Amino acid sequence: MKNMVEITVENLFFKYPDAEKYALKNINFTIKEGESIAILGENGAGKTTLAKNLNGLLKPTKGSVKIDGVDTRNLSVAKIARKIGFVCHNPDHQFFAETVEEEIKFGLKNFGFTENEIEKSLLDVLKTFGLEEYRHKSPFQLSGGEKKRLAIASIIVWRPELLILDEPTIGMDYAQRLNIQNVLKNLVSEGKSIIVITHDVDFAVSLCRRAIVLSGGEIVGDGCLRKLLSNPEVIEKASLRKPFLIELEEEIGFSVIDEDFDSISESLIRVFDKCHS
Amino acid sequence: MNAVDFRNVSFRYAGSEKEALANINLKIEEGESVLITGPSGCGKSTIAKIIMGLIPHSYTGEFSGEAYVFGMNILENPVSNIATKCGIVFQNPENQLFTFSVEDDVAFGPENLALPPEEIRKRVDESLKLVGIEHLRYSSPNSLSGGEQQKAAIASILSMYPSLIVFDEPTSMLDPSSSINLIQSIFRLKEELEKKGGRLTLIIIEHRIGLLLDHVSRIIVISDGRIVLDGEPLSVLYESFKKKIPINIPPILQIYFRIKDRCGLEKPPKNLKELFSYLREASSEKHG
Numbered sequence: 340m341k342n343m344v345e346i347t348v349e350n351l352f353f354k355y356p357d358a359e360k361y362a363l364k365n366i367n368f369t370i371k372e373g374e375s376i377a378i379l380g381e382n383g384a385g386k387t388t389l390a391k392n393l394n395g396l397l398k399p400t401k402g403s404v405k406i407d408g409v410d411t412r413n414l415s416v417a418k419i420a421r422k423i424g425f426v427c428h429n430p431d432h433q434f435f436a437e438t439v440e441e442e443i444k445f446g447l448k449n450f451g452f453t454e455n456e457i458e459k460s461l462l463d464v465l466k467t468f469g470l471e472e473y474r475h476k477s478p479f480q481l482s483g484g485e486k487k488r489l490a491i492a493s494i495i496v497w498r499p500e501l502l503i504l505d506e507p508t509i510g511m512d513y514a515q516r517l518n519i520q521n522v523l524k525n526l527v528s529e530g531k532s533i534i535v536i537t538h539d540v541d542f543a544v545s546l547c548r549r550a551i552v553l554s555g556g557e558i559v560g561d562g563c564l565r566k567l568l569s570n571p572e573v574i575e576k577a578s579l580r581k582p583f584l585i586e587l588e589e590e591i592g593f594s595v596i597d598e599d600f601d602s603i604s605e606s607l608i609r610v611f612d613k614c615h616s
Numbered sequence: 617m618n619a620v621d622f623r624n625v626s627f628r629y630a631g632s633e634k635e636a637l638a639n640i641n642l643k644i645e646e647g648e649s650v651l652i653t654g655p656s657g658c659g660k661s662t663i664a665k666i667i668m669g670l671i672p673h674s675y676t677g678e679f680s681g682e683a684y685v686f687g688m689n690i691l692e693n694p695v696s697n698i699a700t701k702c703g704i705v706f707q708n709p710e711n712q713l714f715t716f717s718v719e720d721d722v723a724f725g726p727e728n729l730a731l732p733p734e735e736i737r738k739r740v741d742e743s744l745k746l747v748g749i750e751h752l753r754y755s756s757p758n759s760l761s762g763g764e765q766q767k768a769a770i771a772s773i774l775s776m777y778p779s780l781i782v783f784d785e786p787t788s789m790l791d792p793s794s795s796i797n798l799i800q801s802i803f804r805l806k807e808e809l810e811k812k813g814g815r816l817t818l819i820i821i822e823h824r825i826g827l828l829l830d831h832v833s834r835i836i837v838i839s840d841g842r843i844v845l846d847g848e849p850l851s852v853l854y855e856s857f858k859k860k861i862p863i864n865i866p867p868i869l870q871i872y873f874r875i876k877d878r879c880g881l882e883k884p885p886k887n888l889k890e891l892f893s894y895l896r897e898a899s900s901e902k903h904g
Contacts, residue, residue, distance in 0.1 A: 355759070381791045382763030428762055428789070429708050480629060483707045483785065484656020484823075506762075509788040510707065512655040512823055514862035538791045541867070580792035583867040586888050600867070604874035611879065611895045 343372035344422050344500040344532065346393055350402035353385075353392055361400070362388045364556045370501070370534070375527045377543035377564055378536045380553035381578035386536045387428070389553065390503050393534070395419040421450055424499035428506040428536075430490035434478040439470060439489055442478050446497045464492040467522060469515075484510040491519065501532040508539045520546055540568060544582040545596065552577045565596075617687065619780050619817040620644040620667055625681035627662060627671055636662045638841045639681070646686075646779070649806070649818045651828050651849070653863050654838035660821045661707065663838070664782045666690065667819070669698040686779060700729070703773035704782040709765040709789070713757035718749065718768045721757060725776040736775075743774040746805055747798070762789035767798070774805070780817040787827060795827055803831050825853070826866035837861060850884060 351366040363385045370376065370393075378386045391397040392404050395411040404411045406419060427433055436442040443464060447457045465471045468488040473481060478489055487510050495502060502523075508516050523533050523546055537543050543550070543564060550567045552560035554577050560567045567573050569585055584596055587603070591610055595603050622642040628635045637659045644650055652660050665671040669690045672679040683690045686701050703725075706712050715721045722743050726736045744750045747767040752760060757768055766789045773781055783802070787795035806816045822828055825835070835852040837845040839861055845852045853865050857873045865873070868891060872884050880898045885891035 358759075382789070382794055383761040387761070429710065431708060431711070476631070480631065482657040482661060487656075506789070510656055510785060510823065512862045513864045515656060516864075538795075540792065578791045578793040583888075590888050590892055600870040600874060604871050607871065607895070608875055608878060611899045 343530065344370075345372065345407055346370040346501070347405045347408075348393070348402075349405070351392060351399050351404060352401035353388060353397060354400045355388075360556075362556050363392070366402070366558055368551060368558070368561055370532060372500070372532055373527060373530045374532045374549060375523075375547040376532070376534045376549045376551060377547040378534060378551050378553065379538075379540070379543065379567075379577055379579055380559075384553040384577065385556040386553055387505055388556075389551075390425065390505060390534065390536055394423045394425045394503060396425070417449075420446075420499070421497070422499055423501045423503065424494035424497070426491050426494050426502070426504045426507065428509065430486035431479075433490050433493070434486070437477060438475050439465075439473045439478055439481075440475060442489060443493045443496050446493065450497050452497070460496050464496045467518075468492040469518075482510075484512065484515065487511060488515065488519075491522075495522070495526075498531070501534065502526065503534045503536070505536045506538070507535060508537065508542050516542060540580055540582040541584065544568060544584055552579075617646050618643050618684065619646045619648070619686060620819070621684040622663075622666070623682040625666065625683050626679070627666065628678045630676040630678075632677075635841050636677075637666075640841075640843060642836070642843065642846075644817060644819065646817055647810070647815045648834060649803070649832045650820070651825065651832040651835045652819060652821045652838060653823060653825055653835065654844075655862050656823075658838045659841040660838055661784055662841075664704060664784050664819070664821060667698075667780070667782055668702055668704050669693060669695045699725075699776070701778060702780040702782065703776050703778040705766070705769050705773055705784060705786055707784045707788060709762075709769035710757065712769050712772070713765060716756055717754050718744070718757060718760075718771070719753045721768060722771045722775050725772060729776075739775040739777070740771075743771040746774055746801055747771045748801075763791065763794055766790060770798075770802075779815060780819065783818070783820045783822075785822055786820065787822070787824065795824070799827050799831060823864050825864050826868075829866065837863060 347369050348366050351363055352361050353363040354361045380386050392399060395414055395416050398412050434442055436445055443461050444457055447460060465474060470489060491507060507519055526533060535547060547564050550564035551558060552567055552573055559576050560573045565585060568582055574581060588594055622640050625637060625640040626635050627637045654660055666683050667685055673695050685698055713721050719740060722740045723736050726739050744753060747770050749767045752764060757765060787798055790798060806818060809816045820828060829849055832849060835849045836843055837852060837856055845855050853869055854873055856863050857865055868885055879895060881894050885894055
């Protein structure tokens, strides 16, 4: 397989065994390299089910999902995983190794990285995710937020071409959210793709250009994230909320999307220039 | 009466060099609504486990100090005693659902109190209704989405008619409007109970402070196993801002704290519209 990934979803329908209703209906879209996509939608809309169809954990009931032109039905989950990393929402489901170090090394070993590469990558992600002091601890001894960071670290470490993250910001404080945001932004600037399933619209707006909005198992919006999240109808339909930064921009009439609170505050003071002392 | 009373409580998990909590003194009165927040790994969930008696009874480690919950010394009372007064909704709700139907999970607690069947049925009905998942009554917890599981876990606590509920990130899996609805129904429940003369103490562990700001009367900030701030919500958030403690201060307050002195703003805005109208007022007063 070549060094990037393209996914084509065609007329995808998915039903869980024993379920009466389809969890996903008539889904169509394409993902190209270097994309940053948020999958948004209300609880039970089918977001996680869709993600699991993209990495072959689930296979379509009807229609198809193709990774670089090959139907996921003809690919093994392991083979897909090398290219498409998946961080699930509950880290407890993902961990099995005895130490944080082993957890992180597992993927690398399986994908045949050399000892040197493994050691270097391990140290890198431990540092990036602030996990150095837990290196020899059991993953299950970590707090909720630390587990979440380890879950992301142990996938990102083998640098998949596409990274899918299910609710990555849960349990994270402000500094860690910013950190994850930057790590993911860097991946995108290197040409990797990311898909973030999230309810955290403020996080999504600072990270993703495109949104796929689901409601009741169907796509109700696919396109520019900022446009979709400015659209009251889409917001209502998918139980979302307008991100703070978009609201702010609508009030002041210029873009503040990549600015931090210090510079936003300065801009505001300039707008109301008469009020500075 | 104090719902929670910690005196010099410290705890170190077995196999860890560092204390998860160091010398915590904490009193929470019956009927209070308290938000506990702080950087992840700071000890928030450890406090919750002590209140429930899970520490020291089910976790190995080194516990010192004294902890009382409704006057019960947690060292002298088994978890089952404490569970008659206190309920907890865990971070990962699927970890606390274990039967084959939502109904059975919600009935499990009351059944263990050996209540009569009509009473159990009544409580199950009420609890499912309060969190809005009556339609999932016969579903298997495994088939539910993350958010639905969270609601099922909450219903299974409500059916115990607890005096204190600890929520460990109750909205982590919920979409924005379900989060708001859930928080509102938690506080509505508290109000209803109080109208009938009952008391309910709420301890909520959350990173999403903005959701709770209008509801709680007190915020406690934990950092590195210690209580670093404790008091009235707005002043606690302002102190956190000044000390650069990395908690999720709502965006509107992030801006307010930065400009309030320079622009002469007297009270915090609830939303952007209010912020802008305050700014206009302040500027016209100055030049008016």
